Amino acid sequence: MLRNISFNDGNPDLIVGLEHSEDAGVFRLNDGTFLVQTADFITPVVDDPFMYGRIAAANSLSDIYAMGGQAICCLNLVCYDSCNIKSHELRNILLGALDAVREAGAVILGGHTVDDREMKFGLSVTGIVEERSITRNNSARPGDLLILTKPLGMGILTTANKVDMASEKSMETATAIMAMLNRGAAEAMNEVGVHSATDITGFGLIGHALEMARASNVSFRLSTDTIPFLSEAVDLAGMGLIPAGSYANRQFAEESVLFEANITDDKKMIYFDAQTSGGLFISVSTDKATRLLEKIRKSGASQAEIIGKVTDLQEKYIIFA
Amino acid sequence: MSQIVDAKGLACPQPVIMAKKALSDITEGVITVIVDSEASRENVRRFSESQGCTVTVTEKDGDFHLEIAKGYTCTVPGQAEIPTHPTGKKRVMFIQSETIGPDEGLGKQLMKAFLENMVELEDHELPERMIFVNRGVFITCLWDQTIEKLGQLEKRDVGIFSCGACLDYFKIADKLKIGKVGNAFDTVQTLIQYDNVITLG
Numbered sequence: 001m002l003r004n005i006s007f008n009d010g011n012p013d014l015i016v017g018l019e020h021s022e023d024a025g026v027f028r029l030n031d032g033t034f035l036v037q038t039a040d041f042i043t044p045v046v047d048d049p050f051m052y053g054r055i056a057a058a059n060s061l062s063d064i065y066a067m068g069g070q071a072i073c074c075l076n077l078v079c080y081d082s083c084n085i086k087s088h089e090l091r092n093i094l095l096g097a098l099d100a101v102r103e104a105g106a107v108i109l110g111g112h113t114v115d116d117r118e119m120k121f122g123l124s125v126t127g128i129v130e131e132r133s134i135t136r137n138n139s140a141r142p143g144d145l146l147i148l149t150k151p152l153g154m155g156i157l158t159t160a161n162k163v164d165m166a167s168e169k170s171m172e173t174a175t176a177i178m179a180m181l182n183r184g185a186a187e188a189m190n191e192v193g194v195h196s197a198t199d200i201t202g203f204g205l206i207g208h209a210l211e212m213a214r215a216s217n218v219s220f221r222l223s224t225d226t227i228p229f230l231s232e233a234v235d236l237a238g239m240g241l242i243p244a245g246s247y248a249n250r251q252f253a254e255e256s257v258l259f260e261a262n263i264t265d266d267k268k269m270i271y272f273d274a275q276t277s278g279g280l281f282i283s284v285s286t287d288k289a290t291r292l293l294e295k296i297r298k299s300g301a302s303q304a305e306i307i308g309k310v311t312d313l314q315e316k317y318i319i320f321a
Numbered sequence: 322m323s324q325i326v327d328a329k330g331l332a333c334p335q336p337v338i339m340a341k342k343a344l345s346d347i348t349e350g351v352i353t354v355i356v357d358s359e360a361s362r363e364n365v366r367r368f369s370e371s372q373g374c375t376v377t378v379t380e381k382d383g384d385f386h387l388e389i390a391k392g393y394t395c396t397v398p399g400q401a402e403i404p405t406h407p408t409g410k411k412r413v414m415f416i417q418s419e420t421i422g423p424d425e426g427l428g429k430q431l432m433k434a435f436l437e438n439m440v441e442l443e444d445h446e447l448p449e450r451m452i453f454v455n456r457g458v459f460i461t462c463l464w465d466q467t468i469e470k471l472g473q474l475e476k477r478d479v480g481i482f483s484c485g486a487c488l489d490y491f492k493i494a495d496k497l498k499i500g501k502v503g504n505a506f507d508t509v510q511t512l513i514q515y516d517n518v519i520t521l522g
Contacts, residue, residue, distance in 0.1 A: 241364070242360070
């Protein structure tokens with residue numbers, strides 16, 4: 001769709017633009033300061049309005065963190081059905097978002113509201129990033145280890161939850177995971193120093209890993225033994241509670257993936273599953289990986305794992321061993 | 322008369338919930354769920370199989386009809402029907418090259434002759450689908466005379482599919498002149514579901 005449009009007119013201060021499939025854009029303000037900017041909004045993924053607002057905000061903020069930046073200020077983006085929504089629901093969505101933005105150390109400056117029959121909410125986020133902290137998704141190096149900071153399966157669980165087929169316990173876990181900011185993981189990443197990072201959202205683990213592997217001209221060898229996921233999601237996948245987006249991810253990416261490991265089709269769908277507010281996916285040199293993992297876990301992402309390694313380019317970009 | 326559940330136009334996971342309800346209303350029998358997206362087709366199939374039912378999928382006018390049999394395991398009508406279909410139409414041709422046999426020059430002539438002569442077959446003798454893979458996709462992209470004959474077959478309800486990955490591999494996806502683009506899932510599902518697979522090339 002965007003293929004034949006050139007968004008970059010050669011402005012030397014445009015550092016990361018649309019052509020890179022990056023998480024957020026980066027623009028040089030002056031020699032020391034770089035602006036990092038993103039916007040995202042999503043339909044409701046949980047029933048509770050406050051938590052929906054918080055998750056949508058965490059999801060929007062995540063793109064800033066994936067670039068190694070800090071969030072500074074945000075705008076609310078609201079599409080809502082003015083005839084049918086209860087005013088306290090909208091209020092609670094905004095309060096949930098505010099809660100996340102406060103935790104990010106950022107502020108909400110304003111926003112914009114549109115009447116729409118299907119609820120959507122998110123943020124436009126502006127952040128800053130130091131030049132040495134800019135983590136792009138095209139710089140993973142052979143020999144690196146790969147870290148994923150949150151478990152997978154959110155798309156399947158939230159789809160099942162829409163028809164009350166996810167257990168309360170799993171939904172509580174999923175809600176907490178989606179509501180968690182990637183701020184702590186990003187700070188750990190900046191402190192330790194990494195080669196490349198992105199965040200796992202709508203294209204799923206495979207889709208986003210593929211973007212990084214392709215842009216870095218390397219392959220990823222991922223271990224099905226260590227990739228964290230919510231176990232109920234596999235059962236729910238077997239019952240056909242998989243979002244259409246996850247199938248679209250599979251169709252888009254499956255040619256670039258090799259499953260050496262003997263795993264069920266339901267389990268494979270976890271790796272294609274579209275995530276909301278997923279974790280960071282980080283490529284870091286071997287000597288720093290354990291220290292980084294400890295710091296990330298300490299920051300709150302207790303289920304973070306080293307899930308694989310970067311190799312020279314193979315026949316397939318992503319290999320599940 | 323089997324119950325029909327029309328779940329066209331509904332987003333995931335609604336079709337699954339409709340299938341679930343319809344299946345819970347019967348102790349044994351067959352229901353047919355109609356969906357119009359591949360995601361819903363696969364979700365309803367997954368759900369039904371997780372409930373121990375047997376599923377047969379057919380494509381009609383771009384929609385997917387899923388016949389779901391509950392309660393009996395040995396005499397599922399959907400499955401039993403395939404090998405003994407009265408019209409013999411449940412046949413699929415799998416064309417994996419542009420040539421037949423070791424000599425390429427002769428092989429191409431043979432392939433052309435075989436495919437073009439298929440228009441002479443009676444309706445009930447025609448395969449339900451023809452799947453072109455590997456170098457077979459050159460036929461559906463470049464062989465104009467053969468493509469014209471395949472067009473006649475397509476009008477007689479023969480589904481013509483060319484492997485999407487193969488088209489991309491040879492960088493000729495924009496040259497496809499006949500039929501639809503197939504994916505790996507559909508292809509493997511077809512090969513498994515159809516009892517009678519004829520391989521050429």
